Amino acid sequence: MKSHWSRDPSLHFALIGAALFGINSLFSSSDSIDTESIVISESRIDHLAALFERGWQRPPEPQELQGLIDDYVREEVLYREAIRQGLDKNDTVIRRRLRMKMEFLAKDLVEAIEPSDAILQDYYQQRIDHYTQPAEYSFEQIFLDSDKRPQVAEDARIALTQLVAGADYRELGDNNLLQHSFSKLSSERIDRVFGGSFSLQLAELQPDQWAGPLTSAYGEHLVRITYYQPQQVPELAEIRADVLRDWQIEEQKKILQTQYETLRAKYQIEIASPATEVARQ
Structure with missing residues (x-):
């Protein structure tokens, strides 16, 4: 059963995280590599059997279980000897792996x-712009190169007349590199393709009617909108899984920072001054 927090959970998480580290250190001390004894407890054997069953969808046979135990003993022996010989020291891969585990x-x-619904709702409201779905357009366009057309406005008017008469x-x-038609592009995507705030000009057009000219970074365009979906602000219930995931990511970062600062305070850290920069040639 998951707990629900009525207040900012960051402090609660940090305290629980510290407790977890404390509990972990207590259990770790019982397996100290300073002793010559390797004890394979009943709970350890049950754990090995459970891992096997999870992977193979059946319990291990007696000989398979014995193989798991033998392999664990081999791993423990080699692990302890590697630690005893200092093979974990100054190893970037091991350091990064341990950091990842933390x-x-x-x-x-x-x-x-x-989190409680109230916390998630507050998180959603504070970032509502992030979850707002931009307007979408499908449209057809005709490009008019203003560099080659001194009378581009007149040419646009003539082209509009031809379109009304049924011209393709x-x-x-x-000709240019732009497509003749675009399907369900967001306003942001349209602005990236056409430059500037081209989508704002589309917002002023009536659907299914040729209009223009509209100005882009390339030149002038005649445009007909064939599909339009206005900007939408979804309800939290519609995107709750996405909001929850984002909330968890942010809380994880807070916990990591809080735990780091707490653990860092236990150490006296001395950092040498950077070497004097070599004079540029």
Whole structure:
């Protein structure tokens, strides 16, 4: 059963995370590599069997279980000897792996606790622009190269007349790299393709009617909108999974930072001054 927090959960998470680290250190001390004893407890054997069953969808046979135990003993022996010989020292791969394990603890902690509806609603409202779905357009366009057309406005008027008379829009205008038609592009995407705030000009047009000229970074265009969906602000219930995921990511970052600052305070850290920069030639 997941807990619900009525207040900012960051502090709660940090405290629980610290507790987890404390519990982990207690258990770790019982397996100290300073002893020559390797004890394979009943709970450890049950854990090995459970991992096998999860992967193979059946319990291990007696000989398979014995193989798991033998492999674990081999791993433990080699692990302890590697530590004893200092093979873990100054190893970038091991250092990064251990850091990842510490950070995974924070991730698992956040995923285990679901925020209350009030907290998630507040998070959503503060970032509502991020979740707002921009307007979408499908449209056809005719490009008129203003660099080659001194009378581009008059040429546009003539082209509009031809379109009303039934001319094929793909046979009119000048060639360039733009497509003749675009399907369900967001206003942001349109502005990236056409430059500037081209989508704002589209917002002023009536659907299914040729209009223009509209100005882009390339020149002038005649445009007919064939589909339009206005900007939408979804309800939290519609995108709750996305909002929850974003909330968890942010909380994880807060926990990692809080835990880091707490652990860092235990150390006296000395950082040498950077070497004097070599004079430029």
